[in-house]
Amino acid sequence: MTRLPGHILADPALGRVLDALERQGDRAFLVGGAVRNALLDRAVDDIDIATDATPDRVIALARAAxxxxxxxxIDHGTVTLVCEGRGFEVTTFRRDVETDGRHAVVAFTRDLAQDAARRDFTINALYADRAGQVLDPMGGLADLLDRRLRFVGDPDARITEDYLRILRFFRFLACYGRHADPAALEACGRHAAGLARIARERIGAEMRKLLAAPDPGPSVALMARAGVLDQVLPGARPDRLAALLRAEDAPGPWLRRLAALASGDPTEALRLSRADGRALARLRDALAAGTDPAEAAWRHGVPAGLDLGMLILAQGLALPPDWRDRVARAADAPMPVSAADLAPLQGADLGRALRAAERAWIASGFTLPAPALIDAAHLAAKDPT
Known part of the structure; x- marks a missing residue:
């Protein structure tokens, strides 16, 4: 008999929610990610609860407590119960009545097995009662132990219920698995074109989570082999991502990894936010221009400099051994010369002089004293060439 670690169920707020749901004989179980992560001894951020109580009854039970x-x-059976300032999503057992590849029409049920049968992966179809006993109707415990990712039931059926599950498969493989079920992988390839029916915002959110995994390389390589990656990012280069991951000395930010993976501008394909789109464009432009990582750090912050340096290394190009030190120094290196120090220069001459001072400041590793920078600035103003 498998049980959850005791500290999960010792949560007072969770106890109050379970008390409320079970007070009149209804059943309630922790389900999905909370159970999976607890068994893996990983952080449990959100606790979802499945119950045989209908949504109206859940609301009544909560208010009574x-x-x-x-x-x-509510249409899909989900009510969020707020206790001690935290939200717990409570969803009624349900089965799919109709699906169209994006949305599902559901019917409520009192049968936990029917609820489990509509879930995506076996490792997400794990339940635990308030005593911590794990219920495993779909064989998810063995898969979790073996780090094997497998769809619940027929992979084709699960995917055609919601084509986004294709990307979820590769994301969960990167985060929780080592072995991809061959039947699942083949099904993902067969139905890859169905991703065209999914909103780009949802695709972008999944790709962001995938690239934020500690090591997304093997999963992305499988995406490419299955023909899925080209549906999402045409022309993507998983080899460049693999090179970046080898160059990283610690798991890096997802946007840096996207810059390595995408061959063109993925902003529209993934519906990136404006801020992410600008940051990605700045990084790609700096890489194309051969910008010094220290300069990128000085202008846009140390993370931008580190991202650029790692991408340069991933391309097989060389950087000075102390490039990271220079990037770090850029954070606390305001240029000791301003326009006021370059009087009486004005207009185009002043702009040219300031740019020359900046170049000299960066090239010196942010160490050149003010008089030398002023000399460089005036020299540039006198000689525009």
């Missing part, structure tokens, strides 16, 4: 109930997804 003095808890706030928010109908966050």
């Amino acid at each position: 003095g808890l706030r109930a928010v109908p966050t997804g």
Whole structure:
């Protein structure tokens, strides 16, 4: 018999929610990520609960216990119960009645096995009662132990219910698995074109989570082999991502990894935010221009300099041995010369002089004293060439 670690169920807020749901004989179970992560001894950020109580009954039970109930997804059976300032998503057992590859029409049920059968992966179809006993209707425990990622039931059926599950498969493989079920992988390839039916915002969110995994390289390589990657990022280069991952001395930010992977501008394909799109464009432009990582750090912050340096190394290009030190120094290196120090220069001459001072400041590793920078600035103003 497998049980959850005791500290998960010792949570007072969780106890109050379970008390409220079970007070009149209804059943309630922790489900999905909370159970999976607890068994892996990983952080449990959100706790989802499955119950045989209908949504209206969940709301009534919560109010009777003095808890706030928010109908966050009432059509799909989800009510968020707020306890001690935290939200717990409570969803009624359900089965799919109709699916179209993006959305599902559901019917509520009192059968936990039917609820488990509609979930995506076996490792997400794990339940635990308030005593911590794990219920495993789909064989997810063995898969979790072996780090094997497998769809619940027929992979084709699970994918055609929601084509985004293709990307979720590769994301969960990167985060939790070592072995991809061959039947699942083949099904992902067969249905890859179905991703065209999914909103680009949802695709972008999945790719962001995938690239933020500690080591997304093997999973992305499998995506390419299955024909999935080209559906999402045409012309993507998983070999360049692999080179970046080898160059990283610690797991890096997802945007840096996207810059390595994408061969063109992925902003529209993934519906990146404006801020992410600008940061990605700045990074790609700096790489194309051969910008010094220290300069990037000085202008845009140390993370930008580190990202640029890692991408340069991933391309097989050389950097000075102390490049990281120079990037770090850039954070506390305001240029000791301003326009006021270059009087009486004005207009184009002043702009040219300031740019020359900046170049000299960066080239010196942020050490050149003010008089030398002023000399360089005036020299540039006198000689525009």
